[in-house]
Amino acid sequence: MAAVSLNNVVKKFGTMSVVHGASLEVADGEFVVFVGPSGCGKSTLLRMIAGLEDISAGEIVIGGRVVNDVEPAERGIAMVFQSYALYPHMTVEQNLSFGLRMNGNDKADTQRRVSRAADILRISELMHRRPRQLSGGQRQRVAIGRAIVRNPQVFLFDEPLSNLDAELRVQMRVEIARLHKELGVTMIYVTHDQTEAMTLADKIVVLRAGNIEQIGRPLDLYDDPNNQFVAGFVGSPRMNFMAGTVVENSSSVVTVKLANQGGALLRKPLGGPLPAIGAAVVLGVRPEHFGLAGRGDSDITVKVDVAEHLGSTSYVYANAGGGEELVIEREESRHEASLDRMTVSLRATHTYLFDSAGLRLR
Structure with a gap:
């Protein structure tokens, strides 16, 4: 060796x-x-x-x-x-x-x-x-x-x-x-x-x-x-990315307005330097981190294109508008995955924020 x-x-x-x-x-x-x-x-x-x-x-x-x-x-x-x-x-x-x-x-x-x-x-x-x-x-x-x-x-x-x-x-x-x-x-x-x-x-x-x-x-x-x-x-299915803009930054928290989710706002704590108001950012969410509507920090509604049922897990391929395609993982949720539209929640602690150069904001 x-x-x-x-x-x-x-x-x-x-x-x-x-x-x-x-x-x-x-x-x-x-x-x-x-x-x-x-x-x-x-x-x-x-x-x-x-x-x-x-x-x-x-x-x-x-x-x-x-x-x-x-x-x-x-x-x-x-x-x-x-x-x-x-x-x-x-x-x-x-x-x-x-x-x-x-x-x-x-x-x-x-x-x-x-x-x-x-x-x-x-x-x-x-x-x-x-x-x-x-x-x-x-x-x-x-x-x-x-x-x-x-x-x-x-x-x-x-x-x-x-x-x-x-x-x-x-x-x-x-x-x-x-x-x-x-x-x-x-x-x-x-x-x-x-x-x-x-x-x-x-x-x-x-x-x-x-x-x-x-x-x-x-x-x-x-x-x-x-x-x-x-x-x-890294990861399959891959992480979802959503375009956003910083609309507020104070007290180690940034508020991001999601461009293609009806103006939904998400407040996310950061430990490092805060991006400037008006800065373009990208919000990342793993498929398994979309929660049930009303149980997170912000809700978004998406159009369901295709649902794959794999037994105990389903993957929903959805359109969020503006050309953004999302993959949402659901466990034992065949009924919800068969809907034309669905509302899911985002939890700030289960999201990632990247600047316009693709670098992680922590």
């Missing part, structure tokens, strides 16, 4: 910079997930840690050793890719042992490592099958097993579940979480899937346009985002 440090790492392709001075500490045995929209630099960052991409500036340290100029095979890492990359003409056992055999590893030790990986991943009964005889989930287990047999200090995963269907993704998430718990090895995982990030990570790194926006534990990012981007990206 090993800790991983990134110190002001930069990546440029020609004159175009795609990673802008990323700094990060991954503790020994920690499970860290890189998450962000397509093109944000998360896979490039992972490939630089693996040594598959040269860094343009900065320093990468694995297990206390600077590895900027160290070959990938010498870094003590193993990588699992989006594509399974299995040899189609080999059996599962041969796929698992191939890398060790090519490196001249002792036959007995190779067999021991392969058997251990097969037991961990519960694929012992598949050892004599070829990849074409396996399901997608089984192939991904073999790909992970090929990494396990190397006894790496660090596991790197580049969107390993994106080719699987929804049910298999759930199963494999559980398998990877169990694998981390059993092995206790440092893991760095790239995904754009919110559920994967929230359920797997000890720590999430949110990236946008080559910059690290925020680092923290999953629920810390969910409950305490630093800016509107993180607030909207």
